[in-house]
Amino acid sequence: MNPMQVVTVLVIISLPDLTKSFQPDYNILSDGVSFTHLMITETAILRKTAEVCRDIAADEGRDFTLNIDGSLTVSKVQRACSGTPSSTVPVSAVSFQNALSTIHDSNTRVDTKIKSALTAENHFDNEEFVAGRNIITEGVFAVKFNVLRGNFEVGRKTLGRICHTLQDFYSHSDWVELNNNKPYSALIIPSQPLTNLAGQDVPTCSSCTEDVCRDNILPNILERKLLTSGYFELFSKVKPAGKCSHGGAFDRTSREDPEGGINKDSVGSFHGYLHVNAATVAIDATIELLEDIRTAVGDKTFLQFMGVSQSSALSFVIDTTGSMADDIAAVKETSFSIIDSRRGTAEEPSVYILVPFHDPEFGPVIRTTDPDTFKAHINELTAKGGSGGLPEYSMSGLQLALTAAPPSSDIFLFTDAPAEDAHLKNTVLALIESTKSRVTFMLTDVVRGRDSQSSSDRFASSEGTLIYRDLARASGGQTIEVSKLNLIEGTAVIEDLSANAVVTVFQVTEDPGKPENFTFIVDAATSNIKIFITGISSLTFQLTSPSGVSQNSSEPSGPLASITTVGNLRRILVNGTNETGTWELSVSSSSAYSVKVTGQSSVNFLYNIVEKREGAHAGIDVQEGRPSSGKKRKDHFFIYIVNC
Incomplete structure (x- = not known):
C-alpha cells in the first residue's frame, strides 16, 4: 500500500x-x-x-x-x-x-x-x-x-x-x-x-x-x-x-x-x-x-x-499514599522531561490528564492543555498517609481517567498496592472497550518482604497484581513491575508510547507461558521499531531479521538492537536500519509473558462494531462495547478504518 x-x-x-x-450511514457499498x-x-x-x-x-x-x-x-x-x-x-x-x-x-x-x-x-x-x-x-x-x-x-x-x-x-x-x-x-x-x-x-x-x-x-x-x-x-x-x-x-x-x-x-x-x-x-x-x-x-x-493533533494525551493515574514518594518523584521527572522536550513541537501532547488516588479518596480529574498548569499540579502531589502494599482505590482513579481522556489514549497508572475497589473491574473494562484506550500499569514493590525470588518473580506470583495484568492485556497495554530504585529507568516506556504516530505492529500474551516463535512484518511505512517483553527474570529470547541476522537476550548491544532490562521489562530498541520484511522473535519461558512491538507510521487502524438497522432510516449503528447478548451473529459487523 x-x-x-x-x-x-x-x-x-x-x-x-x-x-x-x-x-x-457510513456510505459502504454505496454507489456514491x-x-x-x-x-x-x-x-x-x-x-x-x-x-x-x-x-x-x-x-x-x-x-x-x-x-x-x-x-x-x-x-x-x-x-x-x-x-x-x-x-x-x-x-x-x-x-x-x-x-x-x-x-x-x-x-x-x-x-x-x-x-x-x-x-x-x-x-x-x-x-x-x-x-x-x-x-x-x-x-x-x-x-x-x-x-x-x-x-x-x-x-x-x-x-x-x-x-x-x-x-x-x-x-x-x-x-x-x-x-x-x-x-x-x-x-x-x-x-x-x-x-x-x-x-x-x-x-x-x-x-x-x-x-x-x-x-x-x-x-x-x-x-x-x-x-x-x-x-x-x-x-x-x-x-x-x-x-x-x-x-x-x-x-x-x-x-x-x-x-x-x-x-x-x-x-x-x-x-x-x-x-x-x-x-x-x-x-x-x-x-x-x-x-x-x-x-x-x-x-x-x-x-x-476537531482533534487535529499529531500527539496523544499524556495521562497519569497516581497513587499518593505515604509509600509512593519515590514513584511521585519519578513521575515528576519523566513528565517534566516529556513536557520540556516536546513543548512547541509537533509531538507536544494534545492534553494533559492527572488523577490522584489513595484510601479512601480518589480524584479530582485535572485536565488541561497548558503544560505549565500540568507541571504545577504534578509539583503539588505529595505522598501522605497510608502505607505501601495495602489496597487503594486504583480502579476508581482509572475510571475517572478513562472518562476524561480522549478515545484511543495511552494511560499510565502508578501504584505499589492491590486494588481496594476491584469490584469496578468490569466497569473499567467496559470503558476500555468503548474508548479503545490502552492502560499500562507501573507497579513498584507490590509484594513486600524479601526472599530468594527476584522482584519480578514475586510480582508474577502475586494475586494482588492479577487485576492489573488482566486489564493491561484487555486494553493492549502492559504491566511493568519494577523496584522503586529502578522506576526512573522503567518510565522510559512512557516516552516510547506517547511519541508521535506510534502504532502497534504486533502484540500477544502467553498465559500460561510456553516457548513460542512469533513473526511480525515491518514495511517501508514503519520506522523506529521497539519491542517490549514482560516476564520473569529467567525468560530468554532471540530476535532474527528478514535477512537472517540474529541477536539473543544475552547481548545487550548487538547487530540488531540495544536491549535494556528493568524489573520484568525488556526494552528492545531496533537499530535504525528499518529492514523491511518478516522478523522473527523466539521467546522461551514457562511462566506468563507478553510481547508488544511498536513503530511509528502514518498508517493506522481504527475499528467499530456495528449493527444492521432496519426501518425508515435503514443503515448501520455503531455499538458501544460488546455486541448485545442474544443477537444473531449475522447482525453484527466490524468496520476497520485504515488511515494512510
Whole structure:
C-alpha cells in the first residue's frame, strides 16, 4: 500500500450468513450518488478545518499548499495542518478520525434513537421551524460552552446532533424548491427572525401518485416564497388539511390527500431530482455553523476540538499514599522531561490528564492543555498517609481517567498496592472497550518482604497484581513491575508510547507461558521499531531479521538492537536500519509473558462494531462495547478504518 495513493480504506468484516447488502450511514457499498449525513458533515469539517490551518499558516508566514476542494481527506488535512508535507515524516490522523467518528455517531443517533427519530423538530418535519431552530441555537451555545472548557468529547456529540437537524432542514423543507442556493443563516442566529412561514391553515401541496413529484408544491406557495416542510407520522395518517407529506414507505400521512411527498433524502425520494442541490446547500450551512463556532472559540481551540493533533494525551493515574514518594518523584521527572522536550513541537501532547488516588479518596480529574498548569499540579502531589502494599482505590482513579481522556489514549497508572475497589473491574473494562484506550500499569514493590525470588518473580506470583495484568492485556497495554530504585529507568516506556504516530505492529500474551516463535512484518511505512517483553527474570529470547541476522537476550548491544532490562521489562530498541520484511522473535519461558512491538507510521487502524438497522432510516449503528447478548451473529459487523 502506498500511503500517498490510498488515503482512507473502509473494510467490512461481516459475521456469517449475511446475504443481502444495505445502504448504511457510513456510505459502504454505496454507489456514491446519494449524499449521506456522514458525507455532508465530513465534507464540511474537512473544508473548514483546512481553511483554519491555511489562515494560521498565513498569519505565521508559512506556506500552505493544500488545495481546498472536493478531494480533501482526513489524512491530507492532518498532514497539511501539521506542516509536514513530506510523506517520509509519520503523521497520525487517529485523533482527527476519532473526533469525526464521535460527531458522525452522534449525528446518526438522531435517526436511530426512538425519542429523537420520532420528534418532528429534530428533523424540521411538520413545519416545526421554530422548535427546530431552537434545537440548533441552543446546541451551538452548548458546543461553544463545552469547547471553551476543554470538554471536547461532549461538544462533539452535541455538534453531531445539531448538524443532523440543520442538514435535515434542506432535505425536508421547500427551501431548495424556492430557488434558494445559500444557507438560511437565521437557523443558527437566534436574533434573526424566521420569516415567510406558511401558517398551519395554509394548504401547501397537491396530490402526487408518481414516484417523482415535480409539481406537487402549490404554485402560490412558490410564488409567495412561503416556507413549509413535509409532515411525517409513523403510526397515524392525520395531518392538517392540504399539507405536504414527507413521503416514503414509513410515512403514513403520504397516503392521505394530498398524497406523495417532498423529501430529498436520496436521489430516489419524491423530490430526489433536487437531492444534490439540497446536499450542496446543507454542506455550506454546516460550514457556516462551524465558522460560527470557530469565531467564538478561536483557531487553536477549534483545531483541538476537531482533534487535529499529531500527539496523544499524556495521562497519569497516581497513587499518593505515604509509600509512593519515590514513584511521585519519578513521575515528576519523566513528565517534566516529556513536557520540556516536546513543548512547541509537533509531538507536544494534545492534553494533559492527572488523577490522584489513595484510601479512601480518589480524584479530582485535572485536565488541561497548558503544560505549565500540568507541571504545577504534578509539583503539588505529595505522598501522605497510608502505607505501601495495602489496597487503594486504583480502579476508581482509572475510571475517572478513562472518562476524561480522549478515545484511543495511552494511560499510565502508578501504584505499589492491590486494588481496594476491584469490584469496578468490569466497569473499567467496559470503558476500555468503548474508548479503545490502552492502560499500562507501573507497579513498584507490590509484594513486600524479601526472599530468594527476584522482584519480578514475586510480582508474577502475586494475586494482588492479577487485576492489573488482566486489564493491561484487555486494553493492549502492559504491566511493568519494577523496584522503586529502578522506576526512573522503567518510565522510559512512557516516552516510547506517547511519541508521535506510534502504532502497534504486533502484540500477544502467553498465559500460561510456553516457548513460542512469533513473526511480525515491518514495511517501508514503519520506522523506529521497539519491542517490549514482560516476564520473569529467567525468560530468554532471540530476535532474527528478514535477512537472517540474529541477536539473543544475552547481548545487550548487538547487530540488531540495544536491549535494556528493568524489573520484568525488556526494552528492545531496533537499530535504525528499518529492514523491511518478516522478523522473527523466539521467546522461551514457562511462566506468563507478553510481547508488544511498536513503530511509528502514518498508517493506522481504527475499528467499530456495528449493527444492521432496519426501518425508515435503514443503515448501520455503531455499538458501544460488546455486541448485545442474544443477537444473531449475522447482525453484527466490524468496520476497520485504515488511515494512510
